[in-house]
Amino acid sequence: MQSWFAIPPGKILAYILGLTLGLVGLQLTLLQLPGQKDFYYIDAAFWIALILIAKNTFVKLPFNASISHGFVVALAAVVIFPAWLAPLLIFVFSFDRAFGTPAYPWYKDLFNRTQTSISTGFAALIWWFIQNQAGVNPYILEVVGILAASVAYFLVNTSSVTYVIHLASGASFRKIWYENSSWLWVSYLVQAPVALLLAKAYQVPLIWGWGGFTVLFMMLLLYFSRYYWDEKVKLEESFDTTIEVLVSALDAKDPFTRLHSERVAAITNSIAQKMGLDEQDVKRITYAARIHDIGKVAIPDSVLLKPGKLSAEEFALIRSHPTKGLEVLSPMRHRLSKDVQGVILHHHERWDGTGYPLGVRGDEIPTWARVISLADAYEAMTAGRAYSLAKSPEEALNEIIMFAGRQFDPQVVRLFEELWLEDLIWRDREEFLRRYTSPVQLSELPLPSRSEPASAISATSSSSPPGPS
Numbered sequence: 001m002q003s004w005f006a007i008p009p010g011k012i013l014a015y016i017l018g019l020t021l022g023l024v025g026l027q028l029t030l031l032q033l034p035g036q037k038d039f040y041y042i043d044a045a046f047w048i049a050l051i052l053i054a055k056n057t058f059v060k061l062p063f064n065a066s067i068s069h070g071f072v073v074a075l076a077a078v079v080i081f082p083a084w085l086a087p088l089l090i091f092v093f094s095f096d097r098a099f100g101t102p103a104y105p106w107y108k109d110l111f112n113r114t115q116t117s118i119s120t121g122f123a124a125l126i127w128w129f130i131q132n133q134a135g136v137n138p139y140i141l142e143v144v145g146i147l148a149a150s151v152a153y154f155l156v157n158t159s160s161v162t163y164v165i166h167l168a169s170g171a172s173f174r175k176i177w178y179e180n181s182s183w184l185w186v187s188y189l190v191q192a193p194v195a196l197l198l199a200k201a202y203q204v205p206l207i208w209g210w211g212g213f214t215v216l217f218m219m220l221l222l223y224f225s226r227y228y229w230d231e232k233v234k235l236e237e238s239f240d241t242t243i244e245v246l247v248s249a250l251d252a253k254d255p256f257t258r259l260h261s262e263r264v265a266a267i268t269n270s271i272a273q274k275m276g277l278d279e280q281d282v283k284r285i286t287y288a289a290r291i292h293d294i295g296k297v298a299i300p301d302s303v304l305l306k307p308g309k310l311s312a313e314e315f316a317l318i319r320s321h322p323t324k325g326l327e328v329l330s331p332m333r334h335r336l337s338k339d340v341q342g343v344i345l346h347h348h349e350r351w352d353g354t355g356y357p358l359g360v361r362g363d364e365i366p367t368w369a370r371v372i373s374l375a376d377a378y379e380a381m382t383a384g385r386a387y388s389l390a391k392s393p394e395e396a397l398n399e400i401i402m403f404a405g406r407q408f409d410p411q412v413v414r415l416f417e418e419l420w421l422e423d424l425i426w427r428d429r430e431e432f433l434r435r436y437t438s439p440v441q442l443s444e445l446p447l448p449s450r451s452e453p454a455s456a457i458s459a460t461s462s463s464s465p466p467g468p469s
């Protein structure tokens with residue numbers, strides 16, 4: 001059970017404390033800057049209220065990330081107030097709605113306050129520097145100033161967040177930044193003029209003699225633009241779910257393939273971890289394993305579920321499912337990485353080049369496709385089909401070893417053999433099905449290893465493999 005007082009791993013703690021020290025240094029520097037403007041407490045109070053509201057209107061991004069309108073408010077505060085005040089207000093008044101709960105321990109709170117405050121501080125420094133250039137048209141200074149401040153905020157904000165995710169997950173900095181943040185620069189640049197407009201609207205009252213009214217109207221518009229983004233992200237998430245549900249439905253049609261994709265995903269997940277892939281890649285390859293056969297939705301049931309021998313045309317139709325998979329997913333292709341697309345297209349290639357659809361061989365086959373091809377084969381062999389009996393886990397393993405260097409990548413076979421000996425939950429199909437009776441919840445569950453309590457395993461198990469245990 002997590003508590004508010006929880007201590008994070010050492011390197012994360014060191015990073016957060018280092019960042020906080022950096023903020024103190026930056027704040028002292030900002031206090032020393034000459035030529036800063038004055039401010040009224042009443043203005044500060046109004047902007048504090050905006051900080052509190054903006055902090056908790058946020059939009060969800062992939063990979064559990066989110067952005068809030070706090071950026072626009074922070075940047076507008078940079079324009080309105082002396083350089084040292086905006087980051088200070090942000091630090092003190094950025095209360096998350098989960099503040100004080102065990103789900104939001106002190107170090108997360110400190111990190112979020114510190115990184116938004118440092119980002120604001122750097123933006124303030126850049127804004128101050130540019131506004132103090134003599135002999136340049138003040139309008140130009142403001143335009144250049146707001147864009148430069150926005151870029152500074154964006155870079156400091158995204159790198160400090162990326163670095164903490166990197167420390168926590170072990171995934172490469174470049175990759176996390178690229179996936180989570182790279183596309184955000186457009187949204188930051190678009191919001192920069194909005195921030196300037198907000199500040200100007202406050203300084204030059206447009207209606208009823210107080211700039212705050214205009215600002216409130218503008219915030220309302222911003223809120224609805226955020227709502228649009230929120231819907232967009234939700235829509236994309238539901239797209240992923242739809243694909244998974246489609247695959248589950250496909251598996252459920254045939255009693256022999258029940259939970260096929262989930263078991264392939266479980267095997268793939270184990271191999272990917274053994275290969276040392278980072279957390280994000282493990283998630284992605286597992287997702288790829290779940291949807292690798294999506295092309296089968298384009299094959300008629302009369303062929304897909306036909307018991308007995310297939311005609312040459314029917315066989316060709318079945319063999320078209322990897323290319324059909326990419327066609328089915330073409331509307332969302334921009335959201336699928338090259339690796340995932342490689343899995344869908346190449347999961348029936350063979351190491352010796354006799355597979356399909358392209359007949360590529362060895363290293364030409366994408367690594368992820370080589371992993372999933374093996375997982376797929378093991379699952380199919382131990383499941384059996386209408387026309388062939390299921391093999392025991394031992395028989396299937398022996399067959400896979402026999403085909404190392406012909407059908408399968410010998411290195412992947414070696415890893416698989418080691419994992420098989422560890423007797424993970426996926427080794428025996430019956431046991432796997434017993435453990436996971438609800439395919440809908442399956443993707444949410446961790447894949448337990450044998451070392452976990454066996455209370456979920458039925459006591460009536462009769463087909464335990466006689467393997468080394």
Ligand SMILES: [Fe+2]
Nearest residue numbers: 292293347348
């Ligand atoms: Fe397939």
